Amino acid sequence: MELSLHRLRMLRELHRRGTVTAAAAALHYTASAVSQQLAQLERDVGAKLFERLGRRVQLTELGVLLTEHAEEILGAVERATLALEEAQESVTVRLTAGVWASVASGLMPVALTALAVDYPGIHVRTRELAPEDTAGAVRDGTLDFSFVLDYSDAPMAWDTNLERSVIAVERLHAAVPSGAVPAGVVSLLELAEHPWILASRKSHFGRAVRVACQRNGFEPKINHEVEEQSTAMAMVAAGLGITLVSDLGLTLRPDGVDIVALTSPLIRTVSIASRTGALRRPALNLVIQAVRTAAAELGLGTASDEAETTTYPENTDVATN
Structure with a gap:
């Protein structure tokens, strides 16, 4: 048999x-x-x-x-x-990564280009999934690693079978139609009367933004529910409302969109999730370092107390977006 x-x-x-x-x-x-x-x-x-x-x-x-x-x-x-x-003198391996749009466009090109120069034996394939599915695919063995997120306003517990390696810390900014918010900085509450374009509640991003708005005393008036930041900003450019966008998402900004800083910015942590024990793999650690370097080149630092690898309590909801 x-x-x-x-x-x-x-x-x-x-x-x-x-x-x-x-x-x-x-x-x-x-x-x-x-x-x-x-x-x-x-x-x-x-x-x-x-x-x-x-x-x-x-x-x-x-x-x-x-x-x-x-x-x-x-x-x-x-x-x-x-x-x-571990026994090989040179690193030769294929890894499959779970990504979403802003990571694929903002981090991976820089990281994979540098990796190809320094370690040509490491081949990383990417697979774009619904953000909420990437960590589960790592846990099940479909992916070797994936990018995941955690938000300051809506922290999530993690699965004990996964470890997290912090890559960068991002801020969220208001994305508004050109000229709609003349000031260079704005509070969330000042955006309360605008129509919103936002991801659904099923996404961690959508939940995190709704929680932040509620903590600032209002429920956002959501006219359009879309999942991708690039789609939301295209609708902002058309004057259909406002949204929030991350630092990485800024690479997808179209003409006709102003980016306005929030007086109390929302923070989210970008991490790489891998199965417990997988970080012993030299190739995976080299990929993580390449992505961290790419994030640093984009001005996205990591908080020193977050940059360590951590295992989290088990929970069926794994924080992603």
């Missing part, structure tokens, strides 16, 4: 998530592709591994047994990869 690591990973996700559709979404495959691979796994094993109960899939006793061993096998593969990297 030969067991495919690829299929074992699919079986593990099926066990974790309960449906083929959810497992496929986590692994970025179609549901039909996952179903076919799981059917092939049953043929490889020569036994029934799962049965359908309505829309959900329940593992048989043999399926549960194989899943338990799959966890051990996949963990051993990761440990073997780490050991090989």
Whole structure:
């Protein structure tokens, strides 16, 4: 019997998530592709591994047994990869990173260009995901690392299976139509009467901004809900309202948008999330250092007391945006 690591990973996700559709979404495959691979796994094993109960899939006793061993096998593969990297004199490895728009456009080009010069054996592939999904994809093994955020006004607990390496500290600024706010600085409360363009409550960014507005004594009048800062600023340029934008998001600013400082700026911390123990990987540490250097070149420093790697209490909500 030969067991495919690829299929074992699919079986593990099926066990974790309960449906083929959810497992496929986590692994970025179609549901039909996952179903076919799981059917092939049953043929490889020569036994029934799962049965359908309505829309959900329940593992048989043999399926549960194989899943338990799959966890051990996949963990051993990761440990073997780490050991090989540590034993190599030169670093040669492929890593997959979870990103969103402002990180992809603001940090990664500078960091990956420098990395290619100093360490050409490190190849980083990026995958843009919904910000709230990136940390979960690291925990599940789909990604090697991802960028995540934490906001001063809405801090979030973290999963014990993840470690965080702080990259930079950003401020949020008001993005308004040209000429709409003549002053060079403005308070959140002074923006209360403007129509807002903001991410939905399901995003950590959307929740954090709403909490900040509430703490300043008002509920923002949201005319448009959009998730990407670039989309929100395009609507600001058209005169449809105002929004908040991060330092990294400023690289996406179109013409017709003024950036106004907040009197009490909202702060958010940009970090890299990786699985506990993964920071022993030399390649990952070199990538983290390259990204920190890129952030510093953009003027985004790290608070000295935040720059250490930290493990956080377990929580199903992992702070991202």
